[in-house]
Amino acid sequence: MKNAIGVEIPEYIEGLGKLEPFQGVWSSIIEDEVPVTNISRTLKAKKPHASKLCKNLEEAIKKCKPFDGMTLTCHHHLRGGDGVLMQTIKILDEMGIKDITLASSSLTSAHDGLVSYLEKGMITRIFTSGIRGALGDAISVGKLKYPAVIHSHGGRVRDFLTGRIKPDLSVLAASAADEEGNATGAHGPSAFGSMGYADIDARYSRNVIIVTDNLVDYPCIPSTIRQHFIDYVVKVDSIGDATKIASGTTRITNSPMDLRIARIAATVIEHSGLFKNGMSFQVGAGGASLAVAKFLREDMKRKEIIGSFMIGGVTSYGVDMLNEGLFHSIFDVQSFDAAVSTSVLNNPNHIEISCDQYANPNNCGSMTNKLDVVVLGALEVDVDFNVNVITGASGEIRGASGGHSDTASGANLTVVVCPAFRGRLPIVKDRVHTVVTPGESVDVIVTERGVCVNPSKPNLAAALKKAGLKVVDIRDLKEEVECMTGVPAEKQLGDKIVALVEYRDGTIIDVIYNVENLS
């Protein structure tokens, strides 16, 4: 069956079940009650004064009675510095547990070591919002038994609440926790800031273990994760390396090209009609998109604009803007910089939120639905404004859906920033290799060689032209770039589906086929 953007979607996939094709950005969103199955939380009980403390992670996992075919969840707030997931997998493997479904909120370079567990069949299913590095390569060539499911951040919450993902065990790193499991990421030697993704795991998993390298006196304050959801608590030597949270993609770029694109994007925002007091704003991580904040900051000061809130992955740059009074508040689901944790801890206007509040499409208070402007990156875009942020030039899985489609669907203005070409490869295609965010929800694509406005927004195009911006037809831009780069040969892909890209409403927007020769 074909979905709304013309992708052939299998009706059923072994190991994953029946699939629903994507029908459009807002087709499944109706007001009031949503007609999907709701999973209730597991009821738990403990005898009075029973201790939750375990001597080590192995003991805690054993107490949770792991079994073949179980679903394990973790969070990725420590990003490249995460040390908990690999410890957990090693212990489960030594216990002989097989056929695990791994549902980490995202997977980073810290998880390259998972490849051997895929190869031996210990991990057979993966649900996540992002897959990178060696793990992405391994899945791309077909080393995971069943196709990986890549969902959005909001989609992950929805998958928990509808039972698409049924966590049996959640092992959650915290930079501070007490003996009852009240936990935070806001302070301690490994502070990483918000625990927005972990919150949903704690609430919906059958067994929850808090792992910390900083056991504090009861009660742990503040506590993002609350004790009445926690089964066991473990003190370990290290939960990871918080200094690796901030990667090169989370700092303001020095690249003249990225800065140029960012300057144009900020000008787009200034003339969009949304640049006014009370504006809300989100910027993604990465080169040009994060640099937009730099220029927006200057423009807001120049025009004396005070915004309402910033949301999403929060950098220290965002914190600076909050402290300068350019925004009233930050809603933080994920801190992209260890230094942000201080602000989470001390500034009441820096509000930690769960991923449910951030982006769940099926609740009545999703922050992404209150968003005015979002700036996002892209690996590829196409003439229908579809955006790929997952697969690379060879068709390999190397990125993250994250909150891309969540924010694009909710924002009044979705701006995608990308260079017109990288190296010798054009970024504007007839059709992106993998659709993650449908063009229906993308308003403007900003490149160094011109601004492309979705034809559904003629008034916006007129306003940007009037502001002196170079507005170009996206097909003309594609042609111009191809005159310089040529048209790359079609990627050579196999016929085995190695991953499904799930839209935030649970439908399948695209499928990823195996790469035969990954060089």
Add this chain to the structure above:
Amino acid sequence: MLYIPGNNPAMIQQAGVYGCDAVLLDLEDAVALNQKDAARILVRNMLQTVNFYETEVCVRVNNFHTPFGLADLEEIVPLQPDNIRFPKTETVADVKEFMKEVRRIEKDYGIKNPTMSIHVMIETAKGVANVYDIAASDSRIDAITIGGQDLTADMGIIKTPDGVGIDYARKRIVMAGKANGLDVLDTIFADVNDDEGLREETEYIKKIGFAGKALINPRQVDIVHEVFNPTENEVRKAYRVYSEFIKNKKAGIGVFAIDGKMIDAPVVQRAITVLEYAKIDLKEIEKNAG
């Protein structure tokens, strides 16, 4: 004007997207001796293939006292970039020798109405001493520029942040350029990470009469534009001056007052310059004032 090394294809390909007024494709100091041939061929080819959009394109060739100068002209002149820059100009004779070759090549290629203008670059004490005559030496010269790095080397001094060592040269070159109706462009600011230093130097050179500045990194473009572009307030004032000037002119009045301040021809000329910098159509103002 943004300097782009003539041996870097990736940078040349992107040269037109940074929003600068002009790019200079450099065959001289930015190119190592053993890459002169390759750079010359690359620049020649890229002039024919790259879209520089609205950005003016200048090519800096090597001086004729090197083995490369004439060969550069042979390749570049037939393509008629917007301008060609002659470095280390010291005397009128230098200009005449240079222009003789330029005209010969244009004739050889049947270019009857050449569009390419000439920039002369003053980079030695001797050049500074002769700058008035150099500036007036050929009608195709439309800009003159100072090369601060070479000039300080020639003078045996170190270029300091306050620019005191080249201050006389700067002012002399500005006067020579203005006296001959030329655009006068300042030298580079070498520290690409010192935004404030760049801003201060640009504000200074604007005050003493330069029309632009050479840049070595695209990150410097916006700062220089911010300094040179008139502020909203300046544009508003200039608009009012020119509008009142048109009204008074129709009434046969040459000198008038706005808010008690005398407005005469030089003030009007300055207002016109501001409006031109701001790309405001004077005819539109004239129509509205009518």
